[in-house]
Amino acid sequence: MSDPDTILKLVLSNIPQGVFWKDRNSVYLGCNRVICQALGLDSPEDLIGKSDFEFPSITREQAEHFVKTDRQVMESGQSQFAIVEPLDRYDGRTIWIETIKVPLRDSHGTIIGVLGTWQDVTERQQAEVALRHSEQRYRSLVTATAQMVWMSNARGSQLQVTPPLEEFTGLAGEQLKGSGWLRAVHPDDRIKAEAAWEAAITSGRSYECEFRMKRSDQQWRAIHSRGFSILDQNGHVLEWIGIGIDVTERRESEHRIQKLNDELEQRVRERTSELEAANKELEAFSYSVSHDLRAPLRAIDGFSRIVLAEYSADMPLEAREYLQDIRTNTRIMGQLVDDLLTFSRLSRQPIRRLPIHPVDLVNRCLEELHSQLEGRNIDIQIGELTNCWADPALLKQVWLNLLSNAIKYTSKRDVAVIEIGCESTPESGEQTYFIRDNGVGFDMRYVHKLFGVFQRLHRSEEYEGTGVGLAIVQRVIHRHGGRVRAEGDLNRGAAFYFTLPEQGTSQ
Numbered sequence: 001m002s003d004p005d006t007i008l009k010l011v012l013s014n015i016p017q018g019v020f021w022k023d024r025n026s027v028y029l030g031c032n033r034v035i036c037q038a039l040g041l042d043s044p045e046d047l048i049g050k051s052d053f054e055f056p057s058i059t060r061e062q063a064e065h066f067v068k069t070d071r072q073v074m075e076s077g078q079s080q081f082a083i084v085e086p087l088d089r090y091d092g093r094t095i096w097i098e099t100i101k102v103p104l105r106d107s108h109g110t111i112i113g114v115l116g117t118w119q120d121v122t123e124r125q126q127a128e129v130a131l132r133h134s135e136q137r138y139r140s141l142v143t144a145t146a147q148m149v150w151m152s153n154a155r156g157s158q159l160q161v162t163p164p165l166e167e168f169t170g171l172a173g174e175q176l177k178g179s180g181w182l183r184a185v186h187p188d189d190r191i192k193a194e195a196a197w198e199a200a201i202t203s204g205r206s207y208e209c210e211f212r213m214k215r216s217d218q219q220w221r222a223i224h225s226r227g228f229s230i231l232d233q234n235g236h237v238l239e240w241i242g243i244g245i246d247v248t249e250r251r252e253s254e255h256r257i258q259k260l261n262d263e264l265e266q267r268v269r270e271r272t273s274e275l276e277a278a279n280k281e282l283e284a285f286s287y288s289v290s291h292d293l294r295a296p297l298r299a300i301d302g303f304s305r306i307v308l309a310e311y312s313a314d315m316p317l318e319a320r321e322y323l324q325d326i327r328t329n330t331r332i333m334g335q336l337v338d339d340l341l342t343f344s345r346l347s348r349q350p351i352r353r354l355p356i357h358p359v360d361l362v363n364r365c366l367e368e369l370h371s372q373l374e375g376r377n378i379d380i381q382i383g384e385l386t387n388c389w390a391d392p393a394l395l396k397q398v399w400l401n402l403l404s405n406a407i408k409y410t411s412k413r414d415v416a417v418i419e420i421g422c423e424s425t426p427e428s429g430e431q432t433y434f435i436r437d438n439g440v441g442f443d444m445r446y447v448h449k450l451f452g453v454f455q456r457l458h459r460s461e462e463y464e465g466t467g468v469g470l471a472i473v474q475r476v477i478h479r480h481g482g483r484v485r486a487e488g489d490l491n492r493g494a495a496f497y498f499t500l501p502e503q504g505t506s507q
Contacts, residue, residue, distance in 0.1 A: 016119075018097070020047075021104055023113040026070045027051050040090025057090045070114045073101045077111060084121065096125035148244035150181075150227070154237040156201040165244065170216030186212035186220055193225075204229050204237050210247070222248045301330040351391045351479055358385035358399075358433065361392070362420060365399045372407050376416065383421030386431045388500040394476045395500075401469040402435045402496055409439035409494070430482070436495040442488040450486050473498070 012019055012032035020031040028047045039055055041047055052063035065085060073080055079102040087097050097118040104113040148165040152158060161176045169176065169184040182190050189211035200207035207227035212220045227242025304327045312320050362382060366373070388395075403418070410416035416438065423432040442450070451474040474484045477498045488494035 018118045019116070021113060021115045022070060024074060024111070025051070026067045026114070029113065038087065038089050038095070055090075057088045057092070059088060062086065062088065069099075069101060073103055073114050074111050077103050079103070084125065087118075095120050095122045097121065148223075148246075150242050150244065152227075152240040152242075154201075154229075154239060156197060156240065168215055168246075169213065184213050186214070188212075197227075200227065200229075200240075204231075207240070207242060213244075221246050222251045297330050297334050301327055301334075304330070351394065353389050353480075354392055356388050356390050356392060356395060358388060358395075358422070361396055362399055362403070365396060365403050368400065369403055369407060372404065376407070376411070377414065378407065378410070378416040378418060381417070381419045381421075383419070385420070385422050385433065386424060388431055388433075390480055390500050391476075394479070398473050398476050398498065401473050405469060405496075406435055406437040406439065406494075409441075410437050412440065413438060430499045430501050432497055432499050434495055434497045436493065438493040441490050441492050441494045442486075443490050444488060447486055447488065451484060 015032060016034065018032065018034040018038065020035050021029050023029055028050055031044050031047050033044070035047065036042070036044055039047065039057065052058050052066045053060070055063075058066075062085070069080060069083060079100070081100050083099040083101065084096060085099065086094050088094050098121045099116055099118040101114050101116040103111045104115040106112050148168055149162045150165060151160045157178060159177050159179070159181060161173050161181070165176065165181075166173055169181075171180075171184060174180075175183070179194070182194060185193050193209050193211045196209035197207055206229070208225070210222065210224045213223045215221050223244045224247045225242060225244040227240050229237045230239045230241060232238050304323050308320060308323050308327075359382065362385070366380065406418045407416070410418065419434075419436040421434055423434070451470045473496075477484045477500070480500055482499040482501075484496070484498045486494065486496050
């Protein structure tokens, strides 16, 4: 066991690195088992006497490279270290080996060949190649992007810049390195920009700052700069990477939008002031109508009544009929004044929303219209009416007007039929109420006129009215966020629909 040759063979057989030695003609004199396995040989003896050119797995270019480095070592007498080169194995797989070659000398110091060792570094080489490719992709991306990318060491003392930043500032990279980038920052913003950078370096947190930077055309541009720290596995900062974005156009757009908003708010304030003034004028007009116009109407009606009471016996029948017409028209004029005042107040009257039981409201309206029902054969059908959310007083006015119209326009029917109901549309969060009658109806070609003030589709001699009732209905429903529509057929009846939010739904 103490035989030196035996020990040497054991060492060569167990060492994980490949070991070989060649003569001055680069012919193999020996090797260990690692070399044999790579070349597909059964034993080191199969390698002795052969050159690299004799192995099918080794390409001619590889063999020439191996022989070239052998000669360099033997001719110079200098060792070569860390020679990384590819080697094609006998099984077709290419590996990377890191070779060390030293001159092989005899006992007299004469170079008689070359001694070499190599180690399989394929995994390391692949990792390095992948890293280089990643760096190349990263640098290509940085170069291709129009944004200003920058990098720095952990202390922030070695700022590195990319071509877009150089092109933007018109300064060379050397001028921008370190703290040189501050020379391109507006003097009024330098303290802020530098303080934000120092705070980020101290805390290790992200850097973010907006400042003005001079472009190569000498224009000051708004730059939004952000930087992030790259940490090691222990959470320590390795380096910084960041980007600068020209946000000048964005800031100018924001400024224009803000200016437009300010102008809009000013116009709204002015329009509000004008509306308030108009409302005051309307209130003054309403007061004038309510008092100044009613007074002469009352006087006309009063004196006409006195004349009829005291002098009717002495005047001709025709004169009494004229006075009666005066009183009738005075009453109509008074009703018109009342309707106009009601319509004008609807725009200013605040809405007080409460839960409403429409059935109760409809019944109260029918009680108030009792005088119009007397002597009539009217079949009033009240279906199920779902609760809603509305102003009680305003909604009562809607039902009063619609019911009054239905009673009025069915007056020439022997048997009048009025149907009241609702259609639920839960997906929209609202209820649709309707009232149908079998009265005189109307021509659908003129449906657009129904809800206008003073718009009438029937002569006043046949059906009394001021032409304001349906306009009031529409105004009330619109103020509740609902809709109104009508359907009719001449001499076959009409139907009016309006929508309201369900109880508990806020609008």
